[in-house]
Amino acid sequence: MALHEALATEQDSGAAGRQAPTALRVVHDTAGVDLAAAEDAARHFLKALGVLSDDENMRDTPGRMARAYAELFSPRDFALTTFPNDEGYDELVLARAIPFRSVCQHHLLPFVGTAHVGYLPGPRILGLSKLARTVEYFACRPQVQERLTKQIADWLQEQLDPKGVGVVIEAEHTCMTLRGVQAAGSSTVTSTLLGLLRHDPRSRAEFLALSGVNA
Incomplete structure (x- = not known):
């Protein structure tokens, strides 16, 4: 599965020199689907x-x-719209309990769960719904949870240049609950923390506490 990205930047005609939102268009490539x-x-x-x-x-x-x-393998196209952080907001932005579904790449059985995604803004801020879109973007392919967690965090770090990014994913894997060990009710938790959310103890503790994870 391939995804194409195109960057579009426009100038706000109503205010000289004021930059309009920047949108990175993320498009799912359906070529090869038969x-x-x-x-x-x-x-x-x-x-x-x-x-x-x-x-x-x-x-x-x-x-x-x-x-x-x-x-299951086709994320919806979306625009990763960002805005100038004109107010210099520097506190945590967190979207909790984003539902997602994916497919285990080892057995092609579904796994479902929630993602908690947050960042400490830098020069730009993100439209809030785009955090959920980003989760879907990386989840709609054969995956392992560890990679999914890191891909979301790394991509947001690359696109936003924030002071920190945090992603925690909690999921139930049917390849573990319905077959093999048949550990019904078990869940798996993974996390990726970057920047200040990794290196600053107070920022890290705040993110994990607000995500509902014990630090």
Whole structure:
């Protein structure tokens, strides 16, 4: 899966010299997606496991499987809109309990959970909904939770140049709860802290406390 990014900067015509919001357009590339081939592969996959798909109840299952996985791997396009931090706001900005779903790259089984994403602003601030969009952007692909956590933090650090970034993810993995050890109810917590949220003890403790994680 590929994603394309394009940067667009505009000038506010109503105020000389005042910069309008900057938007980084993030677009999902659907080239290479072949639903017909995926449906045919799903049909052979089910047959190889002894699951016949030729009766009325199962006839359309291979197609549904193909469309379902295509949806799981397709984040919505969005614009990462940022604004000048004209007021010099320097306190923590935190979006808690962002719901997400992803797919374990080892078994292609879903894992679902919540992400807590925060940053200490630098020269620019981010539209709040874009924190949730960023989580979705990286979650909609075969993933491992550790990489997902770091990718979100690293990308926000790169795009915003903030004083610090923090990401905590709590998730339940069906590859662990429905198969193998079958540890129903278990959850996994991962975190990535950058900048002041990693190196300053008070900033770190504030982020983890507001995220609901014991420091």
